[in-house]
Amino acid sequence: MEAEKRYNYHALKVADNLCIGCTHCMQVCPTEAIRVRSKLAHINGTRCVDCGACVKACPTSAILIEHDDFNHIFKYEYRVALVPAVFIGQFADVYTTNQIYSALYELGFTNVCEVEHSVEILNEFAIEYYQNYQGEKPLISPYCPAIVRLIQGRFPALVENIMQVRPPVELSALYYQKKLLNKGIAPEQIGLFYVSPCAAKIAAVKNPISEQPGLFQGVINMDFLYNRVLRLLKNTTKPVELRNYKSSLTAKGVLWALTNGESDNMPGRTLAIDGIHNVIDFLELLENGEIHDVDFLELRACDHSCAGGILSHANRFLLVERMRKRAKRNADIKQNSDIRDIDKYKEYLTENGKTAEIPQLPMQNLDQDISKAIAKLQRQRKLMCFLPGIDCAACGAPTCSAFARDVVTRKADLSQCVFLQRMMEKHGKLSPEHAFKINEKIWGINRFEKDCYRKGAENENI
Amino acid sequence: MLIKLEYKISGGDFTRAGHASSEVKKNLKQLGVDPLIIRRVVVSMYEAEVNIVAHAYNGHIKVEIESHRIRIVLADKGPGIPDIEMAMREGYTTASQQVREMGFGAGMGLPNIKKNSDILNITSIVNEGTTVEIINNLQ
Ligand SMILES: Nc1ncnc2c1ncn2[C@@H]1O[C@H](COP(=O)(O)OP(=O)(O)OP(=O)(O)O)[C@@H](O)[C@H]1O
Ligand code: SF4
Ligand code: SF4
Ligand SMILES: [Mg+2]
Numbered sequence: 001m002e003a004e005k006r007y008n009y010h011a012l013k014v015a016d017n018l019c020i021g022c023t024h025c026m027q028v029c030p031t032e033a034i035r036v037r038s039k040l041a042h043i044n045g046t047r048c049v050d051c052g053a054c055v056k057a058c059p060t061s062a063i064l065i066e067h068d069d070f071n072h073i074f075k076y077e078y079r080v081a082l083v084p085a086v087f088i089g090q091f092a093d094v095y096t097t098n099q100i101y102s103a104l105y106e107l108g109f110t111n112v113c114e115v116e117h118s119v120e121i122l123n124e125f126a127i128e129y130y131q132n133y134q135g136e137k138p139l140i141s142p143y144c145p146a147i148v149r150l151i152q153g154r155f156p157a158l159v160e161n162i163m164q165v166r167p168p169v170e171l172s173a174l175y176y177q178k179k180l181l182n183k184g185i186a187p188e189q190i191g192l193f194y195v196s197p198c199a200a201k202i203a204a205v206k207n208p209i210s211e212q213p214g215l216f217q218g219v220i221n222m223d224f225l226y227n228r229v230l231r232l233l234k235n236t237t238k239p240v241e242l243r244n245y246k247s248s249l250t251a252k253g254v255l256w257a258l259t260n261g262e263s264d265n266m267p268g269r270t271l272a273i274d275g276i277h278n279v280i281d282f283l284e285l286l287e288n289g290e291i292h293d294v295d296f297l298e299l300r301a302c303d304h305s306c307a308g309g310i311l312s313h314a315n316r317f318l319l320v321e322r323m324r325k326r327a328k329r330n331a332d333i334k335q336n337s338d339i340r341d342i343d344k345y346k347e348y349l350t351e352n353g354k355t356a357e358i359p360q361l362p363m364q365n366l367d368q369d370i371s372k373a374i375a376k377l378q379r380q381r382k383l384m385c386f387l388p389g390i391d392c393a394a395c396g397a398p399t400c401s402a403f404a405r406d407v408v409t410r411k412a413d414l415s416q417c418v419f420l421q422r423m424m425e426k427h428g429k430l431s432p433e434h435a436f437k438i439n440e441k442i443w444g445i446n447r448f449e450k451d452c453y454r455k456g457a458e459n460e461n462i
Numbered sequence: 463m464l465i466k467l468e469y470k471i472s473g474g475d476f477t478r479a480g481h482a483s484s485e486v487k488k489n490l491k492q493l494g495v496d497p498l499i500i501r502r503v504v505v506s507m508y509e510a511e512v513n514i515v516a517h518a519y520n521g522h523i524k525v526e527i528e529s530h531r532i533r534i535v536l537a538d539k540g541p542g543i544p545d546i547e548m549a550m551r552e553g554y555t556t557a558s559q560q561v562r563e564m565g566f567g568a569g570m571g572l573p574n575i576k577k578n579s580d581i582l583n584i585t586s587i588v589n590e591g592t593t594v595e596i597i598n599n600l601q
Contacts, residue, residue, distance in 0.1 A: 157497035288483055289505035289574075292565075365494030370600065371529045373493040374463050380492075381465075405492075 008045040011065050011202035011219075012055065016040060018062035020455070021444055023393040025054035025063060030276050031154065031363070035406070036396040039444030047363050049149040050200040051276050051301045052310035059455060065199045065311065068218035070228075073108055076191030076217065080176050081109040082169060083195045083225075085116050085254050086306050089323045090226050090314045095233055097326075101245040103232040104225075109193075111176065112245075116253035117342045118171035118349060120335045123252065123265050125353040126165050130267060130296065138271075138286070138294040139163050141262050142355070145204035146301035147279060153363035155283045164355045168256065169194055169201070170208060173215050174352055175345050191217040195225050197257075197309030200301065209355045222311040248339040251327040257306035258320055260298070268295025274308075276301040366409060376408040383407060387417060394418045396442040416442060465489070467525040471514045473540065476564060479515040482523050483508040486534075489527065495600050503598050506578035507534050509571040510594045514538045516561055518591065527600075531580075534596045542588040550576065550584075 021039035033047035034054060041063070043054075055063045073079045081104055088100055104112050130139060140161045142148050151158050173192050180190050194216050196202045202219050232240050255261045263272035271294055273279050279299045285291050302308035307316040307323070314322075336343045366380070367373035380401075387400040395416040397403035406412035414420060415430065415438055424430035440447060452459040467489065469482035483504050490500045507523075514521035518540025526533045543549045550572050557567025576582055581597035 154491075155497075157501045159497075284484060284487075285480075287487065287501065287504065288480055288508050289501075290480055290508065360497065362491070362494060362497070364491045366492050368494065370493055370495070371463065374465055374527065374529055377489060377492050378463060378465055 009203055009207045010043065010045055010048050010050055011067070011199045011206070012043060012048065012050065012052075013064050013066055014041050014043065015062045015064050018060050020060055020062070021447070022059065023398070024057040024059055026393060026398045028053045028057040029398065030280060031150070032398050032402045034398065035411075036393075036442060038441065039447060046361075047153065049146045049153065049276075049301075050198070050203045051146040051150075052199050053276065055199070055310045065202065065221055067196070067202065067221040067224065068193075070220060070224070072218050073191055073193055077189040078111060078180055078185060078191065079109045080111040080113060080180075080190070080192050081195060081220075082113050082115050082172055082176070082192060082216075084169075084197055084222070084257060084306065085114055085249060085323065085326075086197050086257055086309065086312055086319065087195055087222055087225070088114070089307070089319045089326070090222070090312065091230070091233075093322065093325075097247050098242060098245045099233060099240060100229060102243045103229045103240045105243060106232055106240055107225075107228055111180075113172055113176050114247075114249050114253070115169045115172050115194075116249060116256045117340075118168045118175060119253040119256045120250055120343070121346050121349050122165065122168055122171055122353070123262075125350055126163060126262075127267060129163055129165055129354075133163075135160060137161075137268075138291075138297045140297045140299060142209070142358075143167060143262060143298070144200065144300045144302075144305075146198070146200035146276065147299045148204075148209070148358065149200070149361075150276070150279070150301075151283065152359065152361040154280075155287055156360035156362050157287060158283060159358050159360050162358050164358065166208075166353055166355050167204070169205065170215060171349050171353065172342070175342050175349060177215070178345060178348055179341070193218045193220055195220050195222050197222045197306050197311050198302070199310060201309075209358055222309070223313050226313055246339060247330060248333055248337075248341075249330055250333045250335065250340075251331050254323055254327040254330055258323060259300065259305045261305065263296060263298040266296040266298075269293060270296040270298065272298040272300075274300045274305050275303045366405070380404045380408045383414070386420060388419045390419070392418070394439075394442075413438075463528070465525075465527040467523075467527070469523040469525075471511060471521040471523060471536075471538070473515060473517075473519040473521070473538075476512075476515055476566075479512045480508055482511055486525055486532075490532070493527070493600075499598060499600060502578040503532055503534075503596075506575045506582075506596050506598070507536075509575050510534070510536045510596060512566060513571055513592075513594075514540070516557060516566055517541065530601055531597055531599050535593065536596075537591065537593040539591045542590055542592055543584070543586040544588050546584050546586060 019040050025041050026034040031047045033044045035042050101112050142162050194205050205216050259274045260272045263270040304316040307319045366376040383404040389400050391399040395403045421435040487504045518538035521538030524535045552573045553569040555567050555569035561567045579596045580599050583595040586592040
């Protein structure tokens with residue numbers, strides 16, 4: 001129960017004033033976490049895995065990703081930005097890494113550290129973990145928090161395959177914290193701020209598997225920071241004052257967040273799968289025992305992995321190309337070279353490299369009591385005889401089967417189905433007025449009146 | 463209370479092999495059955511399902527779920543198994559080269575079913591067919 005409460009944190013919030021109560025988000029959600037009630041989309045925190053599919057699908061950008069107020073950084077004397085390599089990749093080739101870093105300093109950060117700096121140490125640690133691992137293979141990467149959450153809830157038997165290894169962002173944060181502490185700086189003067197490419201990583205940073213939350217003092221959305229930095233870079237009247245920043249990120253670090261970034265660097269037979277639906281299909285096979293002889297799985301929720309994160313603004317194909325070019329430019333940077341300060345902290349990071357045990361958080365059962373669950377499942381199967389299987393979503397649930405589940409778990413009433421309403425009307429069991437009221441309860445009062453300001457209608461945008 | 467599920471299997475259709483086990487898995491997850499028990503049920507059922515596809519002409523699966531146990535009966539029309547004891551041995555297979563090229567035919571199916579079931583009964587009549595009964599306790 002404790003664990004469940006902890007994992008219920010989600011960075012996604014539906015903005016009531018923007019949500020128009022359509023069905024786009026509900027129909028793309030891979031875990032059927034969304035329902036529409038009273039003209040608003042509601043996200044069920046137990047089922048949501050923060051994949052961000054709903055954010056992409058929303059026609060009015062009503063699903064927001066909460067982050068911290070930027071000015072929050074000024075509460076600290078040492079303001080460290082932990083930026084992922086995909087952030088640098090957002091910017092067109094005309095901007096140099098030095099320019100982007102310099103702009104971050106100008107915005108108020110005192111230190112900038114790329115998240116994937118820790119990847120070399122992490123990779124060694126992961127390989128060692130792999131070699132000492134006695135359990136059943138394949139080992140699954142814990143890198144993408146949306147996938148970890150998906151496995152905990154939907155494939156609980158596979159939780160034990162997830163590597164208990166901390167993500168790059170936590171290791172890099174630990175490094176920077178230690179570095180500043182070693183200089184005699186007081187802990188309360190240090191502010192570590194993570195720049196996130198997605199909602200899943202925000203949830204993971206606020207509620208890490210490994211520790212009590214609190215390593216980071218805040219999270220900033222990557223798209224927000226992109227706008228702030230680009231604005232500075234485009235300001236020709238007052239150009240950004242250039243620092244003398246030299247990147248010390250290795251090629252492996254640059255590529256880590258892209259598809260194959262991990263799998264190319266792990267031993268044995270490895271596979272990289274991106275896109276949450278592809279991952280679900282594969283995990284089904286794995287759970288059935290249909291997959292043999294795979295040693296390591298890199299699984300990422302987004303197409304093109306973090307290049308396709310919901311807070312990544314750049315076209316992901318161009319972004320990947322830019323990052324590959326950068327990896328080539330950085331090919332000469334080697335681990336333990338003079339410019340790589342982080343490698344001096346290897347021992348410390350390795351000591352802290354492992355996460356605590358990852359709990360199972362089943363999300364699919366109909367009842368805690370198996371006899372009651374059987375009765376509900378039986379009822380659900382009976383109900384499916386009456387529902388038309390059109391999956392129209394007019395009831396406020398994404399599919400007829402999700403609706404049947406809602407009915408047996410008392411989250412919905414059978415009369416919400418518009419087709420059953422017609423049948424009930426035909427048999428004199430429901431009046432058209434009552435049916436209309438039921439529909440208004442789901443989709444909003446006066447929702448079905450003429451409205452020429454609607455999206456796509458005559459007066460749209462006026 | 464009892465939940466009954468039924469599936470038809472066609473011999474030779476490897477593209478659909480595993481479908482029935484996936485469906486049973488979905489149901490067990492909704493019942494909140496221990497994930498490790500679900501794994502046993504699904505792995506054993508999958509192997510038996512594939513055996514019908516690989517070795518028999520067609521088959522019929524009946525599943526009964528009760529709060530304390532799940533019983534799966536897979537009955538097929540096919541060549542039957544002349545020596546069940548021999549067939550149960552690890553590595554024993556009569557799979558054709560063609561089947562082996564598809565990644566089946568290691569002779570590990572029946573031993574795997576044995577390993578992943580609480581009760582296993584196999585009856586077979588040569589040139590008629592085979593019936594495999596798999597029972598797993600759910601609690
Ligand atoms: N339903 C069946 N009908 C006829 N023969 C069967 C049936 N099930 C198993 N057999 C026989 O038993 C042998 C062993 O079965 P088993 O499942 O252990 O291995 P396999 O199917 O050959 O290979 P694998 O299951 O490892 O892919 C088969 O090769 C086949 O001769
Ligand atoms: S973030 Fe993903 S899982 Fe969560 S509600 Fe949106 S689509 Fe569903
Ligand atoms: S693939 Fe990357 S960006 Fe997408 S959800 Fe996973 S961690 Fe976030
Ligand atoms: Mg077999």
